[in-house]
Amino acid sequence: MFVLRGSNGQIMTSTAWDETNGQEIEYETYEQAQEALEEFEKSLPKNMLRIVATECDRCGGSDDVAIIHVNDEPKAYCQNCRVEMFTKKKPVGRPSVGVTKKVSLTLSEENWEWLDEKAEGNRSKFLREVVWNALGNESEWSNYACLGYAIAGAKKLGYDDKKISELVREMLWQFDMKTVEEAKEIYTDSEY
Known part of the structure; x- marks a missing residue:
């Protein structure tokens, strides 16, 4: 009032x-x-x-x-x-995906160059995905599989390459900003 x-x-x-x-x-x-x-x-x-x-x-x-x-x-x-x-303190940065432990890894210079090239500037993310892929099976979460589904759907709907590229970039951003559970909740609460 x-x-x-x-x-x-x-x-x-x-x-x-x-x-x-x-x-x-x-x-x-x-x-x-x-x-x-x-x-x-x-x-x-x-x-x-x-x-x-x-x-x-x-x-x-x-x-x-x-x-x-x-x-x-x-x-x-x-x-x-x-x-x-x-006054509620909200978590800052990317949501945690697990427990952080420091690891020392010895590789040849050639292997480090290969790793850096594949990691595209994010070694932690790349190594995490390597471990998940080694442990995983078809039913486990995969960002790449999710992107593949989205690209296939966008192509089926006639999206042009520019729109598909924008969709993939935004999804990559959302992977870092939302946990799998948060994404699942967004979907289940939506009308789609």
């Missing part, structure tokens, strides 16, 4: 000749309050009134509710929800 109040905190009440007379005027949405404010400002000095949130959009609470613009959209959050939402 939103209300209009004077810049010094004065409460605006209804003067209508009905049951709302003397009660503070409430607006269900920020947009409704914004429209009312614009109407009042046609006859009153600018900045004499302001929009105030009275109820948290998230929990319905009323403790120190503030209006916060999220992606240019006004949201009303109480103090508890603001603390909970904005």
Whole structure:
């Protein structure tokens, strides 16, 4: 809920000749309050009134509710929800795929050159895939198999090479940003 109040905190009440007379005027949405404010400002000095949130959009609470613009959209959050939402530490970087252990690997210069060429600048990823392929079977997860399915589907739908290349690049990015479980959840929650 939103209300209009004077810049010094004065409460605006209804003067209508009905049951709302003397009660503070409430607006269900920020947009409704914004429209009312614009109407009042046609006859009153600018900045004499302001929009105030009275109820948290998230929990319905009323403790120190503030209006916060999220992606240019006004949201009303109480103090508890603001603390909970904005102080949670989110993991930074690529999600963990397992336990990290340091390994020393001795190879000839020729083998290192081959490895670096195949790894395309990411030795860890390349060696991880080599181990997974050595351990794996057909039913286990494979980024390359997933890309193969996507490319086959895109070709069947008539995508041109540029679009397929964009799709593959974005999928490679998403492999690093999402775990297999997160990707599975995105699919199962989708309409497709």
